[in-house]
Amino acid sequence: xxxxxxxxxxxxxxxxxxxxxxxxxxxxxxxxxxxxxxxxxxxxxxxxxxxxxxxxxxxxxxxxxxxxxxxxxxxxxxxxxxxxxxxxxxxxxxxxxxxxxxxxxxxxxxxxxxxxxxxxxxxxxxxxxxxxxxxxxxxxxxxxxxxxxxxxxxxxxxxxxxxxxxxxxxxxxxxxxxxxxxxxxxxxxxxxxxxxxxxxxxxxxxxxxxx
Amino acid sequence: xxxxxxxxxxxxxxxxxxxxxxxxxxxxxxxxxxxxxxxxxxxxxxxxxxxxxxxxxxxxxxxxxxxxxxxxxxxxxxxxxxxxxxxxxxxxxxxxxxxxxxxxxxxxxxxxxxxxxxxxxxxxxxxxxxxxxxxxxxxxxxxxxxxxxxxxxxxxxxxxxxxxxxxxxxxxxxxxxxxxxxxxxxxxxxxxxxxxxxxxxxxxxxxxxxx
Numbered sequence: 001x002x003x004x005x006x007x008x009x010x011x012x013x014x015x016x017x018x019x020x021x022x023x024x025x026x027x028x029x030x031x032x033x034x035x036x037x038x039x040x041x042x043x044x045x046x047x048x049x050x051x052x053x054x055x056x057x058x059x060x061x062x063x064x065x066x067x068x069x070x071x072x073x074x075x076x077x078x079x080x081x082x083x084x085x086x087x088x089x090x091x092x093x094x095x096x097x098x099x100x101x102x103x104x105x106x107x108x109x110x111x112x113x114x115x116x117x118x119x120x121x122x123x124x125x126x127x128x129x130x131x132x133x134x135x136x137x138x139x140x141x142x143x144x145x146x147x148x149x150x151x152x153x154x155x156x157x158x159x160x161x162x163x164x165x166x167x168x169x170x171x172x173x174x175x176x177x178x179x180x181x182x183x184x185x186x187x188x189x190x191x192x193x194x195x196x197x198x199x200x201x202x203x204x205x206x207x208x209x210x211x
Numbered sequence: 212x213x214x215x216x217x218x219x220x221x222x223x224x225x226x227x228x229x230x231x232x233x234x235x236x237x238x239x240x241x242x243x244x245x246x247x248x249x250x251x252x253x254x255x256x257x258x259x260x261x262x263x264x265x266x267x268x269x270x271x272x273x274x275x276x277x278x279x280x281x282x283x284x285x286x287x288x289x290x291x292x293x294x295x296x297x298x299x300x301x302x303x304x305x306x307x308x309x310x311x312x313x314x315x316x317x318x319x320x321x322x323x324x325x326x327x328x329x330x331x332x333x334x335x336x337x338x339x340x341x342x343x344x345x346x347x348x349x350x351x352x353x354x355x356x357x358x359x360x361x362x363x364x365x366x367x368x369x370x371x372x373x374x375x376x377x378x379x380x381x382x383x384x385x386x387x388x389x390x391x392x393x394x395x396x397x398x399x400x401x402x403x404x405x406x407x408x409x410x411x412x413x414x415x416x417x418x419x420x421x422x
Contacts, residue, residue: 038339117338124335126396127328128249137397144402164409170402171386171409178389185337186348191355191381198375198382205417 019075023061025051027075030068035114039121044068066131073122073135080139088146092154096203099147103176104196108183116184123181140177144169151207160207168206175199230286234272236262238286241279246325250332255279277342284333284346291350299357303365307414310358314387315407319394327395334392351388355380362418371418379417386410 019027029050033042044065048055062068087098108116126132147169154160179195182188230238240261244253255276259266273279298309319327337343358380365371390406393399 120335120338123392123396124331127331133396133398137399140393140397140399167405167409170405174389174393174406175382175386177393178385181334181392182351182385182388185334185344186351187344188348188351194378194381195385198378202413202417206413
């Protein structure tokens with residue numbers, strides 16, 4: 001799910017948390033190591049090697065691997081924010097469809113597939129790890145709020161029917177989360193496209209005000 | 212998600228794979244150890260202790276912990292089959308709603324919560340482990356096929372509109388999978404009930420033939 005992060009970071013400013021350049025470098029390196037090594041084999045040494053720096057230079061910013069990983073999840077939250085923010089400001093109907101399309105891409109390259117593997121692993125840790133759970137709670141909150149806002153904007157402007165926005169937003173977030181996890185944990189390659197098609201047609205039939 | 216398995220196993224017969232009594236005992240013990248210890252700390256010794264038997268008696272059935280875990284996932288697939296089969300034979304509309312209600316229970320006790328934690332951990336391994344991925348593929352296939360059959364039955368009998376059954380089945384499975392994973396990986400306690408309500412009302416508005 002972390003994609004287009006170079007562009008996203010390039011425009012700076014809008015990002016929630018302020019990341020210093022070294023912190024960003026560490027986060028980017030952490031992500032690259034996760035992509036190649038996977039989450040279980042991640043170590044501060046490998047991140048340092050990837051950065052071409054010493055372990056001490058990482059421990060200067062983060063007291064422990066644990067702290068670094070929590071910070072990495074904050075970074076992931078910010079990426080979600082940026083990625084979704086990019087499209088959420090369109091008119092309600094195209095905005096909602098664009099968010100769904102972003103959350104369930106029909107095809108993904110190897111890097112994004114691997115990114116999703118990493119996120120699925122991190123998410124599974126969230127059931128045991130409170131700090132992780134807080135971040136995944138934040139990601140879901142953010143997505144539900146963004147989608148809810150779009151739907152409410154649609155209702156206010158008469159494009160959408162007067163539906164229960166929060167229920168539908170929760171529905172859409174659960175569906176897109178399920179589709180993304182299923183993509184990397186099953187061999188059912190045609191499934192994400194079918195889910196996406198059904199969700200987009202749901203927007204048309206359930207939300208759009210009939211003319 | 213493994214629930215009501217005692218009842219389910221009691222009626223026997225309908226289960227896909229034939230499990231000998233000792234194999235069932237080992238699977239049940241594996242599940243109990245996973246519930247208390249979590250997946251990462253699972254060991255054959257602990258399963259043997261839980262059973263009150265020797266490790267050798269487990270290795271008599273399974274060559275390795277790896278093989279035992281794959282068999283455990285086959286057992287999970289069978290549980291899904293039994294749990295869903297129980298309700299899928301009703302009339303199309305109540306059957307579809309009962310499947311959704313079973314897949315997104317509004318409240319779950321500690322044991323079922325912990326069972327979902329274990330399944331989420333096992334599922335996250337599926338991206339790296341082909342044998343696991345096959346089992347989760349099978350679970351999703353089974354759910355999609357069951358829901359698709361119900362929808363097609365509804366179309367044939369004129370209860371449901373002539374919709375694209377497979378797209379809607381994929382949509383429902385992704386949504387329920389997402390809701391179940393979100394339940395154990397976030398602190399958003401009200402979310403599953405909202406998703407379930409939205410999905411049930413989707414069945415009414417999208418599928419039901421207007422009278």
